[in-house]
Structures are given as C-alpha cells and as structure tokens.
Amino acid sequence: MGPRFHTDLEAVYRDMRRDHGPVVPVTLPGDVPAWLVIGYHELCRVTADPVLFPRDQGLWNQWETLPEDWPLRPMIGTRQPSVYFTVGEEHRRHLAMVQHALESVDHVGLRRTTEEIADRLIDSFCSTGESEIVSAYAKPLPLLTLARLLGFPDSDGPELIRSLTDMADGGPDALAGFEHALALMSRLVARKRAAPSVDMVSAMLAHPDEFTDEAYVLNLMAVTSAGFLPTADWIGNSVRLMLTDERFAASLTGGRHTVPEAMNEVLWEDTPTQILAGRWAARDTRLGGHAIARGDMLLLGLAGANRDPAAHATRGPDGPHHSNFAHFAFSHGEYQCPFPAQEIAEVIARTGIEVLLDRLPDLELAVAPRTLARRPSPFLRGMTVLPVRFATTPPYGGH
Template sequence: MTTPHGYSPPPADGFGARRPAATALYGPHLDGDAMPGLYEELRRTHGPVAPVTVAPGITAWLVLGHRELLRLTREEQDFSHDPRHWSLLREGRVPADSPILPFVGWRPALLFADGQQHRRMRAAVSDALAGINGHELRRGVRVAAERLIASFADRREADLVPHYARKLPMQVITGLLGLDDRTGQRLVHAIAGMVVANADSANASRRMNAILLALIDEKRSRPGDDVTSALLHHPARLTDEEVLHNLVVMFVAGNQTTVNWIATTLRILLCDPAFRSSLTGGHLSVDDALDLVLWRFPPTQNFPARYATRDLTFGGQSIKAGDMLVLGLAAANADPSVLPPGGSPVAGNRSHLAFGAGPHTCPAQDPARLITRTAVDTIRHRLPDLELAVEESELAWISSPWSKGLAALPVRFTDPQLPLAQRHPRPDRADRPTHAAPQTGEPR
C-alpha cells in the first residue's frame, strides 16, 4: 500500500493492540467547510485508514486513501456489505435508538448483500433504471423545475434548499416509483420521521412500509410504466419484501444525494466567480461543472459501510474481524497520490469516487445526473441574475457523518425569465410536478 508523504505506519503490535484514539465524524462543529481540513488532519496523523466514531459509542475505520478505498469496494471476501458481520451489532452494543441504525441495519436489499444475492437484486434494479425514458425524464424534470421556480418567482427571493433542491428530486423520484403526488408526500414525511431516530421512528417506519406495500400490491396486479412494476416483473423474481426494501434504498439514497448535488452546484455557481464565468462563457459544459462538484464536494462524503470478515492489516492499521469500515469518498477524491500537479482535477475527468466503486457502484448515477443537470440548467436560464442573499460564511449546514449538505441557500433575483404559461400559476398547481414515466424494456 502507498502511504502519504511524511507518514510512517504504526508498529505492528498484533491484533490485540490498543486501537488509536478515534475522532468524531459528527457534530455541529463539522460543517461542510470544515470537513476537507479534518480529512487531511486524519491523513497526516493516521495515514490512509483512520479511527473515527460515527455516533456516540460507535467506532469505525474511515478509509481515506484512494487505492485503499478501491480495494475495500472490490474485495468482498475481506470486506462484506452485510451488517450482520458487524461485531458491535452482533454483541448488542448498538443502542436501539442509535441514529446510525436506519443507515446500517440489515435489509433484504442490494445495499446489504454480497456475491450472487447482490448480483440478482442489482440486475433487477439496474434493468428497472435502464428502462427509464431519458427524454421523458428530462422533460418532466424541466416542467417540474419551472413550476417550482414560478411558485416563488413573484417574491424575488427564495431558499433554494427547501423550495427547490429538496422538492424537485422528491417529486421526480416518487413519480418514477409510480406514486401519485399526495402519496409521495406521505412517503417523504414517513422516511424523514424514520431517519431522525426519535420516539416516533418506529411508527414512521411502519407508515413507510404500509405505503410501499400498498404500492407493490397495486403494481403487481396492475403494472404500469414505472420502476416498481419493472422490479416486480423482472426475471430475477424478487419477493415483495425484497422489492419493498430495494425501493427504500433507491428512494433514500437517490433522493438525498440528488438534493445535495443540486444544492452544492448552485452554491458554487453563486460563490465562485471563476466557476460561474467558465460555465457561462462556455469554457465548461454543465456536465463538466457537475463532475468538478463531484470531485470537490461529493453528495455523500462518507458512505456506510463494509465489515471485515477476518483479522488483517489494512492501510497500516490492525483491523479485526467484525470491524466497520466507512468509505471516505470525499477524502479519497482529495488523496494527493491521485490528483494532478496543483491538486485540481481536470475538467471532464470522471474517475472520482462520488458514486463508489466495485460491484456496489451506484446503479442510479445516470438518472441522478440527468435530474441534476436539468435542475441546474433550468434555474440558470430562468433566474439569470440569481445571487446569494447572505454572506457565504453565514450558510447553514446539516450535520451528519455521511453527508455535509446545505440546510439553506437563501437567494434573491430581480428578473425571472419564465415561460408564458408559468408566469401566473394557479396557487393549487404551483408545486404540482409532471412526472416522467419510465418505459420498461430490454436492459442496456
């Protein structure tokens, strides 16, 4: 394994050696601007694999090295995706109300499976996503984006996180699943209540399951042109339970990462004059801009998790069987060993790890890119004089060990350029999306 310049691995004291002191990967002091410095401090102190805590009392290893992260994602025999290997969970040392459980608790879904079982479920998910009609999806995203912009255009100000970046992917993704708008809103509220891990989390989880099971029951008897129907009628023959939990994974992972990708791209456009000038002047395409964002600020900074299947030395650390390892996607993208001289990726370079790597590479990256590209392009053209309404240093962040997304992005503008049909939207239709219906068919 390569190690950073100036770093010397600790002596090999055997697997009984005391674990080095862990650094908290969560807390209000770790906003999006503080994270790059933390990753570099961890790299200098520990090398490519660093001890961290991801919740109170929950220790893990953060994989910071690019080469190490590729090995972590590719070698399933040493690093399983199944949390039932996790020693803290097996030994009952994870509190039932731990905020980490919604993300790492086992489900019969592709995110928590290895080998043949993973390949079977991934084939169904990949084929269902490949059946989405890209032209229809782009049109649906654009229409929904224009309706959202019209809903706040008269105010000449907005908060682009709750009013745009958070609403748009939810509207599109619930439509792709085959849910109507009202039921989609109920699903969003249920999942939000489940993830916050409070006294109502169990009820929220039950509400989520009830909504999705009703959808599955409907689509099994009356299939349509949607992702749920494609999963149910795929040759992989997923059970209703497997369809349920793969839908949960697709919705939770796909929705929040797209929210972050849209919001972060808009923040950089507003706060980085050189970036904005390059895009406006045609020196960067929108896709080039999106990839530079994925290099510097991936929507998911740290992704849970892999679990060691045996004792081994990895990245200079003594890893024990059952240890959790977290994919440090943002840190690995910034690994000096893979960046060109000067430390900045070249435009058009898509070798970043924002979507993971190996067998579990995100299967939804193409529709996520299309949604994000259309969302960014639409607001750039409809609100050409958009500017930040506060100082960049005043922006608020959501604190999580996994994602450092913006909590708010207040903006102002003076001259919205809306299509004629959207200039005076009816109040009861302003936020109503037009869903892009996927078309099931042959796999790519």
C-alpha cells in the same frame, strides 16, 4: 461530527491523515467503534475486494452491543433482502432486478418530466424576487421526478421528503422516518401489484426472478433514498459553487458549458455522499498500517479519499473540474451506484440547474457565503438553506 466537520472539512481530513494515516479509528453514536477509510488507494482496495471486505453486516462484531433504537440502524441495515444488504449470488439477483427497472427509464422522457416539474416549482416563487432554493427547489425536484418514475402519486412527495431526510440525517427521528417511508413504499408496491403501469416499480415486479413483497419494498427504498438526497445535494452544492466562485460566474449570463464542470467539481470537492457504511472484515488483516479485526466495520470515506493528496495525481494540474471522473462520489466496485442510476441522477441534476439558470439568469446569493450552513449529517453533505434573490419574472403557467 462537531462544528468543524461542517465548516472546515478539509482541515478535519488533513488532521485525521496527519494523526492516523489513511485509515482512522472513529466512534459512531453510542461509542460504537469503526474504521473510517480516507486513503484513495486504501479505499480502492477495500471496495475492490468483496472477499476480504464483503458488504455482509452479519459479520459485524458489535451487533450485540447496540440498543434497538440505535439511530444509525436504517443506514447500516441488517440482513435485509435488498440490493443494499445482500451478498454474493443473492446480491447479484437483486441487482439484476433493480438494473432492469433503471434501464426501463426513457431519458428523453426523463428530461421532459424534470423540465415540467422544475418549471412548476420555479413558477411557485419566480414572482417574489427571492427564495430559499434548497427547500423550494433542490429537494423537491429530484424527489418528485423520482416519484413520477417509480409510480408514486405526486401527493406522496412532501411525506417522502420529510421521512427520507430524517432517515438519512441519522438523528433522533431517523427510525420513525424509515418506518414512515417504508409504509408509503409498501402501499405503492401493493397498488402496482394490483394494477401495473409504465413505471419502475411495475418493471421491478415484471422481472422474471420472483421476490417477496418485503424485498420489493426494500429495493424500492434503496432506489428512492439513494436517488433523492444525493441528487438534491448535487444540485444545491453545484448552485452554491456557481454563485460563490468567480470561475463560474460567467455561466450565469453566458453559455451552459460550465454547468457540467461545476457538477463534476462538486463530485470531487463537495461530494453529496460523504461516508458510506460500509464493509466488514471477513478475517483479521492489516490496512493503512492498522490491525483490522475480523468483524470490524469499515466506513467508506468517499469525501476523504477524494481529498487524499495521493488522488491529486489522477486529476491533472488544472484541478478536478477539467473532466476527470476518477472520484469516489458513486463509490466503487461491486456495490457502487449502478451506472443507469448515475445517468438518471445526472439528467435530473443537470436539467434542474439549467432550467433554474434559464428561468432566473440573474440569480445571486442573498446572504454572505460564510453564513451558509451544512445539514448536520455524517453521511450526506448538503446545504441547510441556500437563500437567493433575482429579478421577478412571471410564471410560465400551464405546467
């Protein structure tokens, strides 16, 4: 954490690599020890070996030292019955149910829904000539779209945005945000159990394997939290790149071919999910020149691994924006973001950016790039605000 983590991340990782190598001893809030894996090859090893490095929080040798109100509990979890926090066969059972729901999404309908919500959001500010598009567009678009897919009423959108943001930022409101989001999700599961419809929660409930209501709620939390802020930050970080990097300036008045290039470059250089918790060592071992004790936590440094000089050989001489997808933005291995979820996120993010540029083709940054600030989260990397200006245009209406 600290200012440099948000203002000069490349230098932070460079210093870490110089002082500690590819595996870095770090402390979490409350002086809780952990290892941050920032080496590309080391992260491949950790994520590809679920026997030596399982995602089994029960192994952690620090549980007894943690206060009940430790703010990172929601992000690290306990032995909760969900796709995030189960291992082995039980994890695969949860994953099959979640994949079934993700695969039920019609991508043509998804793009149409995203366009409809994007137009409605842009209608709310397009006649003003200026806006702050993180709060007005990049955040609400993926959340409202996901809410529609899952079966939430649109009216739950603002509460979901607030509670999930508080939870993900890991600050003093993290636990309250987690509990509030859980309450909204419990209400939705009960509603869909009583009256199923054509949505992802109903598809989860219809899967042939049966789960407890707690498991359905926690899996809904996993899908919603993983799909919301990372996709919002993917939109915001991509728009920031296109507005501040002259290589992408032509796309604002020309064709759309650079939108996917900008989005892919962000996944390499400015990935929304910076750090994931985590893996736990099943036995004493060595990694990156360090002795790792049984029960130690390993944080997955996705952004650090993407910035590892050893990864540059996989990207080619022209840089990451030339269609190479060997990044860690969606993690790797058994617990990586399921491919159908990656597809849904890409449809929402790309559609959102394209609609924004279509509707406001002269969009430009309203402040100096150096004044832009990052949200103070150790896990997710997104803009706090992104002020823009543009020629006023009448709303489409009717959406």
